[in-house]
Amino acid sequence: MKKEDIILPKKNLFDVNLKEIWQYKDLLFLFVKRDFVATYKQTVLGPLWFIIQPIFTTLIFTIIFGKLASIPTDNLPPVLFYMCGITCWNYFSESLTKTSNTFTTNANIFGKVYFPRLIIPLSVIISNIIKFIIQGLIFVLFLTYYYYQGAKVDPNFAILILPILLVLMAGLGLGFGILISSLTTKYRDFQFLVAFGVQLFMYATPVVYPLSLAKEKLGVYSWVAFANPMSSIIEAMKYSFLGQGEFSFYHLTYSFIFMVILLVIGVITFNKVEQTFMDTV
Amino acid sequence: MKPILEIKKISKMYRLGVINSTTLSDDIKRFWFKIRGKEDPLLKIGEENNRLQEGGKYVWALEDINLDINEGEVVGIIGKNGAGKSTLLKLLSKVTRPTKGKIISKGKTASLLEVGTGFHQELTGRENIFLNGAILGMTKKEISSKIEDIIDFSGCKRYIDTPVKRYSSGMFVRLAFAVAAYLEPDILIVDEVLAVGDAEFQKKAIGKMKDISQKGGRTVLFVSHNMTSIKALCSRAVLLENGKLTKDGSPDEVINYYLNTSTKISYKKSWQLEKRPSNNDFLISSVWLSNNKKNKITSINVDESFLVNIDFEVIKNNTKVGLNVILYDSNQNIISSSINNHEKNFYNQKHSTGFYNSHCKIPGLLFNAGIYFISVYMFGANFSNAKMIEYVLKIEIEDGVIVRGDYHGNYDGVLRPMLEWETKLI
Numbered sequence: 001m002k003k004e005d006i007i008l009p010k011k012n013l014f015d016v017n018l019k020e021i022w023q024y025k026d027l028l029f030l031f032v033k034r035d036f037v038a039t040y041k042q043t044v045l046g047p048l049w050f051i052i053q054p055i056f057t058t059l060i061f062t063i064i065f066g067k068l069a070s071i072p073t074d075n076l077p078p079v080l081f082y083m084c085g086i087t088c089w090n091y092f093s094e095s096l097t098k099t100s101n102t103f104t105t106n107a108n109i110f111g112k113v114y115f116p117r118l119i120i121p122l123s124v125i126i127s128n129i130i131k132f133i134i135q136g137l138i139f140v141l142f143l144t145y146y147y148y149q150g151a152k153v154d155p156n157f158a159i160l161i162l163p164i165l166l167v168l169m170a171g172l173g174l175g176f177g178i179l180i181s182s183l184t185t186k187y188r189d190f191q192f193l194v195a196f197g198v199q200l201f202m203y204a205t206p207v208v209y210p211l212s213l214a215k216e217k218l219g220v221y222s223w224v225a226f227a228n229p230m231s232s233i234i235e236a237m238k239y240s241f242l243g244q245g246e247f248s249f250y251h252l253t254y255s256f257i258f259m260v261i262l263l264v265i266g267v268i269t270f271n272k273v274e275q276t277f278m279d280t281v
Numbered sequence: 282m283k284p285i286l287e288i289k290k291i292s293k294m295y296r297l298g299v300i301n302s303t304t305l306s307d308d309i310k311r312f313w314f315k316i317r318g319k320e321d322p323l324l325k326i327g328e329e330n331n332r333l334q335e336g337g338k339y340v341w342a343l344e345d346i347n348l349d350i351n352e353g354e355v356v357g358i359i360g361k362n363g364a365g366k367s368t369l370l371k372l373l374s375k376v377t378r379p380t381k382g383k384i385i386s387k388g389k390t391a392s393l394l395e396v397g398t399g400f401h402q403e404l405t406g407r408e409n410i411f412l413n414g415a416i417l418g419m420t421k422k423e424i425s426s427k428i429e430d431i432i433d434f435s436g437c438k439r440y441i442d443t444p445v446k447r448y449s450s451g452m453f454v455r456l457a458f459a460v461a462a463y464l465e466p467d468i469l470i471v472d473e474v475l476a477v478g479d480a481e482f483q484k485k486a487i488g489k490m491k492d493i494s495q496k497g498g499r500t501v502l503f504v505s506h507n508m509t510s511i512k513a514l515c516s517r518a519v520l521l522e523n524g525k526l527t528k529d530g531s532p533d534e535v536i537n538y539y540l541n542t543s544t545k546i547s548y549k550k551s552w553q554l555e556k557r558p559s560n561n562d563f564l565i566s567s568v569w570l571s572n573n574k575k576n577k578i579t580s581i582n583v584d585e586s587f588l589v590n591i592d593f594e595v596i597k598n599n600t601k602v603g604l605n606v607i608l609y610d611s612n613q614n615i616i617s618s619s620i621n622n623h624e625k626n627f628y629n630q631k632h633s634t635g636f637y638n639s640h641c642k643i644p645g646l647l648f649n650a651g652i653y654f655i656s657v658y659m660f661g662a663n664f665s666n667a668k669m670i671e672y673v674l675k676i677e678i679e680d681g682v683i684v685r686g687d688y689h690g691n692y693d694g695v696l697r698p699m700l701e702w703e704t705k706l707i
Binding site for chain 1: 295296371372373374375376377378379380381382383384385386387388390392394395398399401403404408411412415416417418420421444
């Protein structure tokens with residue numbers, strides 16, 4: 001007996017067919033591969049761009065925030081401090097921005113063929129993980145160099161938590177991304193919001209400054225920094241690789257709950273929009 | 282046995298205008314016009330699109346469609362542009378959802394609404410086969426096992442490891458169709474995708490479709506404007522008109538009904554000023570059929586000649602007016618075409634501005650009795666700057682006693698010339 005498939009005007013909002021996504025896993029990985037092959041074809045430096053970008057951003061941040069503005073870096077070598085923050089932030093922000101236009105950029109394919117729409121944002125998250133790993137290795141290379149130069153860094157066992165931090169960042173990026181992508185089908189304004197919103201979001205996250213500084217300077221307003229679910233993740237990352245920063249299970253749990261709620265809302269909205277967005281996009 | 286695909290009371294409503302896809306500023310603009318009591322400034326764009334002439338903001342692209350399809354049936358869907366054919370296919374392939382009703386299908390459905398969906402210009406042919414195959418629902422394993430066949434069928438073996446952006450458009454289409462041809466779903470949904478590529482490839486593609494549907498015993502739903510391929514491939518046809526299913530039966534029956542009753546093609550067609558077909562040098566204001574005395578006609582006897590009249594206005598001095606009349610039989614096969622370049626002085630002739638009438642005379646005793654369709658093609662100097670006005674006229678050629686003599690049976694074929702006969706004792 002063949003499987004019966006019923007198409008109704010509206011499907012249950014909580015009906016996320018994970019089994020179907022699994023059936024399309026080959027497509028997921030082909031999309032990941034396509035992203036890699038296609039992005040850097042016909043560029044001279046190719047995948048080197050993955051590395052050039054964080055290195056140069058680190059350099060600029062070191063000069064501007066470290067030298068010119070003299071923002072303290074928790075007594076860590078500025079290069080490592082910024083690079084750690086930038087690598088993590090890049091992963092989150094790229095996951096967010098690149099999933100936030102899922103519907104508008106894929107309208108062409110979506111209008112012609114059906115496959116579980118979540119495949120597209122998931123493929124973005126995965127290709128970004130690969131990018132994160134490459135950039136992470138560069139960071140580790142720098143870290144090793146500084147370590148043997150005798151810099152005061154202290155990588156510790158908290159590194160083992162890295163996979164969890166990665167999942168948290170991926171979940172947050174995906175959650176925000178699919179939520180925004182669902183909203184952009186109705187209001188294109190959100191596209192513009194994403195562009196500079198992410199930039200502002202970075203300054204609300206301890207990327208270029210340590211959380212300890214925010215606490216010290218902002219006083220009672222420092223809850224703003226903690227309300228941001230990305231803060232605890234980046235701080236934990238800095239703590240585990242560099243030995244300085246806030247490592248708080250309490251705040252990480254908050255980020256985790258935030259992520260779960262965000263993902264649920266995101267997936268439900270996405271689910272609702274994906275059914276008929278072709279009529280409105 | 283229960284049908285493999287049941288379409289039950291399906292309706293799909295679209296909202297006209299640009300209401301849903303909008304920016305916040307558009308919504309604010311709308312609100313601002315509304316409070317000042319003016320009409321919506323943005324709505325006008327969409328209302329033109331109302332093909333159903335209901336005048337409202339909503340339009341039923343499909344209304345109350347019921348259709349049961351049994352396993353192994355190949356069903357052709359015909360209808361004019363805007364009749365809802367593509368909407369129906371979109372619902373069946375889950376691209377969008379119906380407003381009302383339900384669809385029950387058994388087994389794997391694959392849809393081919395376009396060839397080459399998701400092809401990436403930078404990837405090689407081989408990489409694109411995998412990507413496109415996976416988009417259409419194949420697993421990597423399935424594709425790997427068929428890849429050699431796909432490459433062979435596409436005829437692009439030499440270029441298979443070259444990025445597809447270097448392909449000619451013909452090669453691109455061949456490769457894309459080849460992937461689709463090796464899909465093995467239980468139900469295959471195909472939009473007008475065979476109308477691409479050169480004649481040789483179309484033949485190959487139709488042959489492949491035939492294989493899929495007949496030997497494979499697969500269920501196929503197939504939209505086409507090409508009546509010949511519907512007749513060749515399908516075991517059943519349905520007609521959609523204004524979103525409703527109006528005819529269901531054998532392909533011959535449905536196609537005849539469609540062409541002869543349902544289409545509004547008649548013996549004359551005039552356009553309002555702003556809608557006249559134009560190539561920027563001249564505009565066609567009307568086309569009409571007449572007898573030799575320029576009296577309008579709807580039908581003509583087999584032995585009488587008739588004229589295809591084209592009224593046009595030249596809007597630029599020194600315009601070269603090129604015209605071509607194309608005739609089709611009732612199955613929409615082209616049977617003949619005639620260009621006005623053998624009109625006297627065609628190559629020296631330059632029209633100044635003004636109104637003209639051209640006619641092309643079609644002699645009697647040439648075509649068999651039956652219904653014929655006519656397209657008119659307009660072009661400028663050097664056969665460029667062309668525009669096609671498709672299926673604009675219809676003529677019924679009637680049988681007369683004179684040419685039949687005492688024979689009362691059918692005459693086969695499209696032509697009915699009076700050929701000479703002679704018999705001698707040898």
